[in-house]
Every structure is written in C-alpha cells, then in structure tokens.
Amino acid sequence: MTDIFSAIQRTAIRIKDAIDTKDIGYSQQENSSGETQLQLDIKCDMIIEEEFSHVNSIHTIASEEKEREVLLHKDGKYFIAYDPLDGSSLIDVNLSVGSIFGIYEGAFGAKNMVASCYVVFGPRVEMVFAHNKTKLHLLQGKEFEFVKEIRLNEKGKLNAPGGTQQNWKPYHKEMVDSFFNEGYRLRYSGGMVPDLHQILLKGGGLFSYPNTSDKPDGKLRKLFEVFPFAFIFKMAGGEAIDGSVDLMELEYAHIHDTSACFFGSKYEIQRVREVYAKNKY
Ligand code: FDP
Numbered sequence: 001m002t003d004i005f006s007a008i009q010r011t012a013i014r015i016k017d018a019i020d021t022k023d024i025g026y027s028q029q030e031n032s033s034g035e036t037q038l039q040l041d042i043k044c045d046m047i048i049e050e051e052f053s054h055v056n057s058i059h060t061i062a063s064e065e066k067e068r069e070v071l072l073h074k075d076g077k078y079f080i081a082y083d084p085l086d087g088s089s090l091i092d093v094n095l096s097v098g099s100i101f102g103i104y105e106g107a108f109g110a111k112n113m114v115a116s117c118y119v120v121f122g123p124r125v126e127m128v129f130a131h132n133k134t135k136l137h138l139l140q141g142k143e144f145e146f147v148k149e150i151r152l153n154e155k156g157k158l159n160a161p162g163g164t165q166q167n168w169k170p171y172h173k174e175m176v177d178s179f180f181n182e183g184y185r186l187r188y189s190g191g192m193v194p195d196l197h198q199i200l201l202k203g204g205g206l207f208s209y210p211n212t213s214d215k216p217d218g219k220l221r222k223l224f225e226v227f228p229f230a231f232i233f234k235m236a237g238g239e240a241i242d243g244s245v246d247l248m249e250l251e252y253a254h255i256h257d258t259s260a261c262f263f264g265s266k267y268e269i270q271r272v273r274e275v276y277a278k279n280k281y
Contacts, residue, residue, distance in 0.1 A: 004103060009144050080102065082099065082100060100225055159186055162190075206269070230246075
C-alpha cells in the first residue's frame with residue numbers, strides 16, 4: 001500500500017502543476033458519462049495512468065475518463081478506480097476540484113475496498129487517505145506532511161444538497177428544509193470533493209445527491225466517487241447510505257454505474273433513513 005500512497009502523492013504534485021499551467025479548453029471527446037472532456041481531464045488521466053504503470057502491486061485501473069478497465073500488472077493484487085479531476089466544470093470559475101481513488105483488492109466492488117483517498121486542489125493541496133484511519137496530509141513544497149486524523153462528531157451544522165431542486169422528490173425537499181429549519185447552514189459548491197471535504201473537516205453535516213426525476217439512479221458514480229467517500233466517511237465515524245442501504249453493501253454491474261448517496265454524521269443520516277423509509281423509495 002505504501003507504493004500506491006507514494007504514487008498518488010506524485011500524481012497530486014503533477015496534477016497541481018497541470019492545473020496551474022494547462023490550457024483548460026474543451027476537447028472534442030466525451031467521456032463515458034456523456035460529458036465533454038476538458039483537455040485537463042485527459043491530461044490528469046494520463047498522469048495517473050503513467051504513475052500507476054510503475055507500481056507492480058496494481059493489477060487493473062478504471063478511470064472515470066475511460067470507457068473500459070486497463071490491465072497494468074497481471075501479478076498485482078490491487079484494482080484502483082479513480083476520477084482524475086472531479087468537479088472539473090468548476091475549473092473555469094476557479095473553485096476547488098479534486099482527484100478520487102478507490103483501492104480494491106482482488107476485484108472492483110465495495111466489499112473489496114481496502115483503502116480510499118482523495119486530493120483537494122484548493123488554495124492549498126490536501127490529501128485524505130483512509131486505510132486503518134482517516135488521515136489528512138498537506139502538501140508542503142514537494143512533500144505531503146501528516147496533519148491530523150479526521151473524526152466526525154455525532155451531529156454537524158452544514159447542509160450540502162446536490163441535484164437539480166426542480167427534480168427533487170417532495171419529501172426530499174421537506175427533509176432538506178427540515179435541516180435548514182433546525183439551523184443548518186448551506187455549504188455547496190457543486191464539487192463533490194470540496195463539499196465532502198468541508199463536512200469532514202468541520203466535524204459533520206449532510207451531503208446529499210438523491211435520485212431525481214431526471215436522474216433516477218442519481219448522478220455520482222459508484223466505483224469512482226460513491227464507494228471511496230462512503231469508505232472514508234465510515235472510517236471517520238460517519239455514515240453513508242443510498243436512502244436506506246449502507247453504500248458499502250451495494251453491488252455494481254458496470255464500472256460507470258451511479259447511485260443516490262447521502263454522506264454525513266450519524267444524526268443526519270438517521271433522519272435520511274427515517275424520511276426515506278416512510279416514503280416510496
Ligand atoms: P462535475 O460534473 O463538475 O464533474 O460527478 C461530478 C460532479 O461534478 C461532482 O463533483 C458534483 O458533486 C456533481 O457532479 C454536481 O453535479 P450537478 O451540478 O450536475 O448536480
């Protein structure tokens with residue numbers, strides 16, 4: 001695992017450099033989710049594939065930017081699913097973006113996840129790596145330094161409701177409002193990495209990306225986004241569900257499958273569970 005941790009650190013330094021210097025224009029290509037790829041998305045994907053190709057313990061990679069899995073080392077044991085530049089629609093407005101890595105042993109799938117990591121590219125570059133604990137690291141020069149372990153409180157103060165509101169189910173809207181009525185504050189940038197990072201670092205709250213009328217299976221991808229963050233939240237003492245089921249219990253059929261998802265501290269997730277149990281799911 002140390003070799004993977006080091007390779008992710010190298011990708012983070014190179015991606016930071018690419019963000020600072022690369023042309024952010026759109027390419028002519030679409031990714032598997034039908035989004036037009038930025039040249040920067042493609043560049044970051046190439047950086048990660050290149051760094052991982054030097055790590056013998058990595059068997060196969062799957063990228064949000066690639067249609068299919070890529071075999072790297074047939075004797076390796078780890079399968080890594082990554083989103084090279086999540087939230088890249090925020091690049092042109094200079095908001096924070098991130099890379100996400102789900103590390104699976106033997107095969108992809110939530111039950112095989114052994115570690116998870118994300119990097120936030122904001123005013124500073126920070127990395128959260130969850131293996132036995134959830135640890136925050138800060139890029140200082142060319143090295144990541146350990147800062148602290150992340151632990152969530154039982155209850156938070158932030159509410160980050162994703163998805164197009166017009167397409168929310170009425171009971172979902174009522175639930176979101178119930179948190180605001182209780183004093184929760186809106187904190188939502190539209191980038192999954194910084195939005196969840198904020199909840200983790202501020203001690204708790206709720207991030208939701210529900211099933212909506214236009215996206216009946218949610219938007220966020222299981223292997224690249226949902227499972228990695230579910231692993232991190234659970235290891236930090238929080239919870240992660242799809243409305244009723246623990247996200248880490250979900251199966252996947254295709255590498256680009258999506259799911260509704262709710263991440264938070266225990267108090268908020270209990271409310272989600274109660275509301276969704278009472279309403280048609
Ligand atoms: P983006 O499309 O900018 O890459 O899955 C990607 C993501 O951003 C998440 O980072 C973010 O939480 C979500 O999509 C926002 O999606 P919508 O604005 O389409 O609701």
